[in-house]
Amino acid sequence: MTITKALVDAVQRAANRAVEQRAASWILASVTVVNADGTVDLSTARGPVPGVRRLKSYSAPAVNDVVKVSRNSDGNWIVDGALA
Template sequence: MSKSSHSTHRDLKAALQQSAKRAGESSPSVRGSDWRLATVTAVATDGTLTADGITVRRMETYQAPAVGDVIAITQSSSGNWLGWGRTAGPAAPNGAWTTLPLLAGFTSPHAAGFGLAQYRVINAYGTARVEMKGTVGCNTALTAQTNATPALPAEARPSASRRLVLGRTYSATALGAVAAEMTSGGVLSVFGSTSPSTGFFSLDGIYYDI
């Protein structure tokens, strides 16, 4: 038995509505802006990255991106994609405190009751920054410039050497400060002193911009 004209028109209308719905769901100009979570699979040097097969441009606040980051991405009605930034996770690659590696001749903490020497990479006002804390003891008192760490990972290295002022061994007649330098190669170098000689130094409150 053949369908009636009314039934045929009804089926055609339903098919057209479903087709329009699918087209709207896949077209940002119809759907409007939207956001979703995605996993980073590649990071480029031009400010873009790939997440779940989609190329997105990072917001300035999303610093030190890494493959494996779970990020929030958003699409405009014109089809452009932006990466808002990393979402929190149980083992975020950046932002977590990491023990500062030390070369032979240095120990941390320098004495009981003081903090372990650590560093972390954070975002500060749209710029990647390294914060440090803890104390480091010198097995032999420093009286000259001495490297205290091996090279830190690339994400913790500044673009140029940064001069730092650290607290150090002090006495009633000498200031408790010593000059230091974080090189662009990621090595912390301490300039020892003879008044008094540097037996330990503090990293509490120290930071430098990448």
């Protein structure tokens, strides 16, 4: 591999990571803890996420619920609701 090719590959990987980090997305997660302050702790494919707010329509969270979670480009998380 040439130095030019290695540099191009490194720049491409860095650009892909930057776009992924700034993009809004949604994922599935499992509720691990229901907190008294209206938040839940989650287990995701990316690792644990503590203290995520939930929509009012998800009014009865329970440990082990599988939920849809949205993340905006600033890195804020919200639980949209449980799957049926």
